[in-house]
Amino acid sequence: MAMLEIHDLHATVDGKVILNGLNLTIDAGEVHAIMGPNGSGKSTLSYVLTGRHGYEVTGGKIMFDGNDLMQMEPDERAREGVFLAFQYPVEIPGVTSMTFLRTAVNAVREHRGEAPFDPMDFVKHLRKSATDLNISDDMLKRAVNVGFSGGEKKRMEMLQMAALEPRISILDETDSGLDIDALKIVADGVNAMRSSERGILLITHYQRLLEYIEPDHVHVLAQGQIVKSGDKSLALELEEKGYSEFLDNAA
Amino acid sequence: MVSNTEAIDQVRSIGDQYKYGFVTDIDSEFAPKGLNEDIIRLISKKKEEPEWMLEMRLKAYAHWLTMEEPTWQKPKYSAIDYQDSYYYAAPKTTEKPKTLDDVDPKLLETYEKLGIPLREQEVLAGVQGAPAVAVDAVFDSVSVATTYKAKLEEQGIIFGSISEAMKTHPELVRKYLGSVVPYGDNFFAALNAAVFTDGSFVYIPKGVRCPMELSTYFRINAENTGQFERTLIVADEGSYVSYLEGCTAPQRDENQLHAAVVELVAMDDAEIKYSTVQNWYPGDEHGRGGIYNFVTKRAACRGRNSKVSWTQVETGSAITWKYPSCILQGDNSTGEFYSVAITNNAQLADTGTKMIHIGKNTRSRIISKGISAGKSDQTYRGLVRMQRGADSARNYTQCDSLLIGDKCGAHTIPYIESQNWSAQVEHEATTSRIGEDQLFYCQQRGMGDEEAVALIVNGFCREVLQTLPMEFAVEAQKLVGISLEGSVG
Numbered sequence: 001m002a003m004l005e006i007h008d009l010h011a012t013v014d015g016k017v018i019l020n021g022l023n024l025t026i027d028a029g030e031v032h033a034i035m036g037p038n039g040s041g042k043s044t045l046s047y048v049l050t051g052r053h054g055y056e057v058t059g060g061k062i063m064f065d066g067n068d069l070m071q072m073e074p075d076e077r078a079r080e081g082v083f084l085a086f087q088y089p090v091e092i093p094g095v096t097s098m099t100f101l102r103t104a105v106n107a108v109r110e111h112r113g114e115a116p117f118d119p120m121d122f123v124k125h126l127r128k129s130a131t132d133l134n135i136s137d138d139m140l141k142r143a144v145n146v147g148f149s150g151g152e153k154k155r156m157e158m159l160q161m162a163a164l165e166p167r168i169s170i171l172d173e174t175d176s177g178l179d180i181d182a183l184k185i186v187a188d189g190v191n192a193m194r195s196s197e198r199g200i201l202l203i204t205h206y207q208r209l210l211e212y213i214e215p216d217h218v219h220v221l222a223q224g225q226i227v228k229s230g231d232k233s234l235a236l237e238l239e240e241k242g243y244s245e246f247l248d249n250a251a
Numbered sequence: 252m253v254s255n256t257e258a259i260d261q262v263r264s265i266g267d268q269y270k271y272g273f274v275t276d277i278d279s280e281f282a283p284k285g286l287n288e289d290i291i292r293l294i295s296k297k298k299e300e301p302e303w304m305l306e307m308r309l310k311a312y313a314h315w316l317t318m319e320e321p322t323w324q325k326p327k328y329s330a331i332d333y334q335d336s337y338y339y340a341a342p343k344t345t346e347k348p349k350t351l352d353d354v355d356p357k358l359l360e361t362y363e364k365l366g367i368p369l370r371e372q373e374v375l376a377g378v379q380g381a382p383a384v385a386v387d388a389v390f391d392s393v394s395v396a397t398t399y400k401a402k403l404e405e406q407g408i409i410f411g412s413i414s415e416a417m418k419t420h421p422e423l424v425r426k427y428l429g430s431v432v433p434y435g436d437n438f439f440a441a442l443n444a445a446v447f448t449d450g451s452f453v454y455i456p457k458g459v460r461c462p463m464e465l466s467t468y469f470r471i472n473a474e475n476t477g478q479f480e481r482t483l484i485v486a487d488e489g490s491y492v493s494y495l496e497g498c499t500a501p502q503r504d505e506n507q508l509h510a511a512v513v514e515l516v517a518m519d520d521a522e523i524k525y526s527t528v529q530n531w532y533p534g535d536e537h538g539r540g541g542i543y544n545f546v547t548k549r550a551a552c553r554g555r556n557s558k559v560s561w562t563q564v565e566t567g568s569a570i571t572w573k574y575p576s577c578i579l580q581g582d583n584s585t586g587e588f589y590s591v592a593i594t595n596n597a598q599l600a601d602t603g604t605k606m607i608h609i610g611k612n613t614r615s616r617i618i619s620k621g622i623s624a625g626k627s628d629q630t631y632r633g634l635v636r637m638q639r640g641a642d643s644a645r646n647y648t649q650c651d652s653l654l655i656g657d658k659c660g661a662h663t664i665p666y667i668e669s670q671n672w673s674a675q676v677e678h679e680a681t682t683s684r685i686g687e688d689q690l691f692y693c694q695q696r697g698m699g700d701e702e703a704v705a706l707i708v709n710g711f712c713r714e715v716l717q718t719l720p721m722e723f724a725v726e727a728q729k730l731v732g733i734s735l736e737g738s739v740g
Binding site: 050052053054073074075078079083084086089090091092093094095099100103104105107108111143160164 | 686687688689691692693694695696697698699700702703706707709710711712713714
């Protein structure tokens, strides 16, 4: 049984059809990359998978570890191990990143029947991941994403991913707005998460990220469908030729 | 600071919405219903008051009769029948308890249920290592117990019920009572002056830093009773005191009036920090029942360099109507007002502060955070007045409103009056909603709706909650979560 099976998925946003019969299967241990032009439905896919309000599934099925994902609320999906690294992480004024992280981790731990972390233990638990991602204690004391640079926001997303230990991680354009140093740190963070237990779905416009995180499969998303799949060489091909081929086909 | 997660865990364990809604079955002594001179004489006699006190009460009553109930506030309420209420209810005991062992065990039980440890040994055991808190508990109309009295007396600190202080320190009470809020001040202050039954009195002598938090816990228990307590705190030159006030009431279908008066006096170089966590019964989701919290709170910064800070966390009451204020008379004196007001369901609030700058170089700072949810409606109303002599005085005001849902309201009404060209007044205001994006972000990290709202709101109020003493900060964070239950989804 595959970990994530998306079958003939149709979805609309504000009545507009965005996903139009999308099929995708991700097994544990695999890294998939979805590439596509702007407006092809990449972000919609990430929100449909995580259950965001306003993204209406009009047909198809999403099975996660054999369970119907669509029957679950967004927070239940998260506790079951579906993680989304946001393209635009949200600011929460007045809530320190440390408190936010601990609240999230303890919600997931409670769901798994594990004891919650007290503040002291949690600091220890977080130490290694934070150091690897070059996140200082000072940054953890600042309010969630408030006044963070683009790179800091993405690194904080990676820290959340590391702390929550999800089954599947969806990274929505995590490379956007990053300089090369930040990109390397983020890529190292993702690579550190690679394991036979976990699936990773990278959503990206550019091939650049895939130089640092090598995918097992690459898919092209256009007009709400996967129109082509291949190995990492497909990404290079796209870099060279662009997406016009797929746009023309549809026109 | 204690974290939100812990607060939320505690919220979960609490479960139902208003956990203080129970009634203690205790034998109470009531004066007959209604308000007249005889009742006032009876109250005064019951409390064995000096003659001057009775005179003041009668004057206040006579004045009250000539006054009209104000109607300028935003929350309207149906007329209160002042003759259909009891003005004196007291737990029935033949004699006033000498020690805690003489206090009716049912009363002690009530306070235990409320989480207020009255027994000093328990207080000691409970907060080992942490600063101890001395408690004065007011049950319906009378103060039932004061802890740590002896220890405080060693330093000359007077802390206890105001009725007691009238007998033991009449000169102090007489000198200051009504000196900040005279009985003619407003309709409810006049009513309070006529019928107040008890409250706390604090005096900190010159140069003394009060070694522990002082706290009063108010509880309305009896039916059809108004609670009119009176608090007077005097901080003499160079002294410091931090005072906490907490309030709860049983769940009832009728509205009950709570018209308290709090007067603070700070002399040269003295500082008073006054914190309130107000959690009176708010009524049900249809607006049935709940407390009318119509309170006059005012501080006089009489001395040079004196300072008063009001911090309030208001989550209860059907209607909250009050403006804790500072009269900044002494040169270089400072007034602060930090407020979190949360209204949910059908709750109404019209609250804010007044900062009256009289002396030179006086400073005031107002941070108000209002959260409206459900069908509730909230108004911030604040006055900053720079009088002619307030050279170089400064004020900073920040009013932030947060809306949850689309059926609630938030209004900000600042009044600014300046008669001095060198004075500076700053006012900032924002109104926002809990964003769908913020909620989704929290949910995507595994948090449930209510946990997410509690986290976001606690963040919104952080600046104010941080000013609370540790013991209250925990309770306040819990309250934020509880009072917003059912506001999303």
